[in-house]
Amino acid sequence: MKLALNLIGGIAVVLAILGVFLPLLPTTPFLLLASACFARGSTRLHAWLINNRVFGAYLRDVEQGRGIPLRGKVVALAMLWASIGYSAFAVGSMALVALLISIAAGVTIYLCAFVPTLRTR
Template sequence: MQGKRILLLMLGWLSLITGIIGIFLPLLPTTPLVLLAAWCFSKSSERFHTWLLGHKLFGPIIRDWQSSDGIPKRSRNRAIFFMWAGMAVSMFIVSRLWATIGLVTVGVAVSIYLLRMPIRTENTEHVEKPKNVEDKPH
């Protein structure tokens, strides 16, 4: 069991670091990698999972995903816009029919998924932080 824990810790940190790099590189996705890191930490280290949930930048992403309240409409629309913009640039640069078909297929599937997600209304409160997460500056 210790080997599995170490493997999940390493995968969690690798995902988080790659996600942070994705903030600056437009074609590297940040949110899925942060969500993967949160899952890995939830299975391997309560300390790192709690830290990630309480992080001022990444915590809200994870709590929104775990919430049944849905995602903000603005976030959904921005995600769809930037995904298609990034794929359009990739299609232009690669200029291969098979790559274009693949990107369009993935883009349509992800767009349908995002459009089917519940939208959080303005009156819906955010999910509260876990009880063991303090509200102190990091």
């Protein structure tokens, strides 16, 4: 089981790094997935990830319940709605459009109502 968690975590890290450079590939969900997998699969890999100079502070804030910076929430929601809007325009099925909008609305509600906003220090 630990091997599978570490493998999934490694793939998530690679996808997160790609997400930094590719506009429609999200970085944060993959980082959070990697952190969760490494926390259960390898304390060494988890420590490496949360002490990373680029992503570490962000992950520590989320894991310790301090939240996500307001700028991060705004960028995440803008990218979410832009990609959902484009996808909804591109697909022909009204059922898929309704599903996409429902998912985006759910993510928006979760991010705004349940994830704390980190106050700048």
